[in-house]
Amino acid sequence: MPPFLRFCQFGVLLCVVSACNGGSDSNTTSPTRPEITPGGSGTLGSWYIRDFTPWESFAASLRQSARYRLQNSSWSFGSGSPQYQSAPLTAAHIEYAHAVGLTGLGAVIAISDAGFRINHEAFANRVDQVTGSVLPDDHGTMVASIAAGDSPTMIGVAPKATLILGSYDSSVTLTQTAIAARAAGAVALNNSWGYTLAAATPTGFNDIFQDSDGAAYLDALKAYAAEGVVVFALSNDHALTESDLMPALPLLVPELESGWLAVGNATAEFNTDHVTAATRISAACLEAAAWCLVADGTWTAASAYDPTTGFSSTTSYDFGTGSSFAAPQVSGALALLAEAFPDLTPHQLRLRLLASADNSFAGFTADGSIELAPGFWHDYSTEFGHGFLNLKSALMPIGTPTVAMAEGAVPVEQATVHTGASLGDAVSRGLGAYSLAVADSFAGQFALPAPALAAEAAPEPL
Structure with a gap:
C-alpha cells in the first residue's frame, strides 16, 4: 500500500440510548407459510411473486420475532443530539423476502474489510474462502453478519449466502479478493471502507491507481464489475460536498457503472409497502447519485470481541451505525434476488434494486432521471440517489408486464x-x-x- 494512502473505517460504534432487543420467540405462534415451488430456473421454478397478500401474516410474525426486534432501536450520537428511530430489516421490507422462503442460498457475497472473526457463530459454517492474512476485527465481523448472519441471536439479510472474506490492508489483498469473487461468480463485492483525502477527481484517481499494485487492483475491479456488482459505502461525513473516490469511481472509469453501486446511511418512516419519509445520516450520494441508494445502517450485529469484557468471542454482538452497515444490506439484497431470479445476471439484479428503490417519500427532490430499461425512467437525487432500498418492490413485477x-x-x-x-x-x-x-x-x-x-x-x- 503506498505511504500516502490510509484506509478509514466507517461505522464507528455510537452511544445507544435505547435498544429494543426483544425477547424469546417461544410465545409467538407462526402462521403456516403458503405453498411455494422453490428452486430451478424457469417461470414456474422459483419465487416469483405477483401479490404478497398470502404471506402478509407470516411477514407480520417475522416483524414480531426476537431476531427482528433486536434491530429496532432508538439512539443518538450523544446527549442533546437528535433522537433517531431505526429498524433496518423492516425499513427495507426484508421480511417479505424471508416470508416467502428466500435466504440467499446458492449466492456468494465477497467482502473486503479490516478483518473478521472467521469462526463467529453468525456465519462460521458459510465462509467458503479467505484471501490473504485476516485478523479478528469488529468492523468486518459486523459487516459480514449483516450481509449473511444467521444465529439464535440475529438474522442478516441473506442468512444462507456463502462468503468470501479478505482484508483491505493493501492493494494486493484487495486484488486477490476481487479475483476470487469473480472466479466464484459472487453476486456482490462489498466494500465498507474508503480512502481518506481521495476525492473523485483525476488527482485522487492517480494517487490511488498510478503505481503497479494500484493498477492491478483497478484491473481486477474492472474484470469483476463486468460480471458482478461492486458495492461501496459512502463516507459518513454528513457535510461532505464532494464524493469520495471509490463510491463515485465510474465517473472516472465509465465502464464500471453497469456493475457499481454506492450506498448511504439513512433512517426511515415506513408502512408495509413503502418508505414515507427518510433522514440522511451519512454523506449524500453527490456525484454518484445515478448509481446510488440508501438503507438504514444502524444494527446490532456480530462482533469479534465482547463489548463488555473486551475478550475474544464467537458469540458476541454489538451496536453500531454507519454507511458501513448500510452497504452489506444491499449486498445481501442482491443475494436474495439472485435466488429469486436465477436466470438474471447480477447487472440485471442491480437494475431491479435501483428501479424499485422508494423515491416518493417526503423530502425527496429529483435532480435527474435515468432510463434503467427501455421506456422505464427512474428519478434520482444528489442526496438520496434512487431512494431507499425496498426488497418487497424488487421481488414484484416492475414496469410493463x-x-x-x-x-x-x-x-x-x-x-x-x-x-x-x-x-x-x-x-x-x-x-x-x-x-x-x-x-x-x-x-x-x-x-x-x-x-x-x-x-x-x-x-x-x-
Whole structure:
C-alpha cells in the first residue's frame, strides 16, 4: 500500500440510548407459510411473486420475532443530539423476502474489510474462502453478519449466502479478493471502507491507481464489475460536498457503472409497502447519485470481541451505525434476488434494486432521471440517489408486464381474450389449469394465471 494512502473505517460504534432487543420467540405462534415451488430456473421454478397478500401474516410474525426486534432501536450520537428511530430489516421490507422462503442460498457475497472473526457463530459454517492474512476485527465481523448472519441471536439479510472474506490492508489483498469473487461468480463485492483525502477527481484517481499494485487492483475491479456488482459505502461525513473516490469511481472509469453501486446511511418512516419519509445520516450520494441508494445502517450485529469484557468471542454482538452497515444490506439484497431470479445476471439484479428503490417519500427532490430499461425512467437525487432500498418492490413485477405471443412480446392488458356473453365463463374455466410466462420491464419472469386474460362479456340489462 503506498505511504500516502490510509484506509478509514466507517461505522464507528455510537452511544445507544435505547435498544429494543426483544425477547424469546417461544410465545409467538407462526402462521403456516403458503405453498411455494422453490428452486430451478424457469417461470414456474422459483419465487416469483405477483401479490404478497398470502404471506402478509407470516411477514407480520417475522416483524414480531426476537431476531427482528433486536434491530429496532432508538439512539443518538450523544446527549442533546437528535433522537433517531431505526429498524433496518423492516425499513427495507426484508421480511417479505424471508416470508416467502428466500435466504440467499446458492449466492456468494465477497467482502473486503479490516478483518473478521472467521469462526463467529453468525456465519462460521458459510465462509467458503479467505484471501490473504485476516485478523479478528469488529468492523468486518459486523459487516459480514449483516450481509449473511444467521444465529439464535440475529438474522442478516441473506442468512444462507456463502462468503468470501479478505482484508483491505493493501492493494494486493484487495486484488486477490476481487479475483476470487469473480472466479466464484459472487453476486456482490462489498466494500465498507474508503480512502481518506481521495476525492473523485483525476488527482485522487492517480494517487490511488498510478503505481503497479494500484493498477492491478483497478484491473481486477474492472474484470469483476463486468460480471458482478461492486458495492461501496459512502463516507459518513454528513457535510461532505464532494464524493469520495471509490463510491463515485465510474465517473472516472465509465465502464464500471453497469456493475457499481454506492450506498448511504439513512433512517426511515415506513408502512408495509413503502418508505414515507427518510433522514440522511451519512454523506449524500453527490456525484454518484445515478448509481446510488440508501438503507438504514444502524444494527446490532456480530462482533469479534465482547463489548463488555473486551475478550475474544464467537458469540458476541454489538451496536453500531454507519454507511458501513448500510452497504452489506444491499449486498445481501442482491443475494436474495439472485435466488429469486436465477436466470438474471447480477447487472440485471442491480437494475431491479435501483428501479424499485422508494423515491416518493417526503423530502425527496429529483435532480435527474435515468432510463434503467427501455421506456422505464427512474428519478434520482444528489442526496438520496434512487431512494431507499425496498426488497418487497424488487421481488414484484416492475414496469410493463408482457406476455409472449406469436407477434412478439405484448403488454398483458393488450393480450386479453374477449369472449361473447353466450360463452359465459367457459373460456376462463378452460384456462384454469394453466399459467402464462409473463416478463416485466427488467426481464423478471412471473407466472400469471391464464384465466386472468379472459374478459368475459356479461349480458347488458334491458
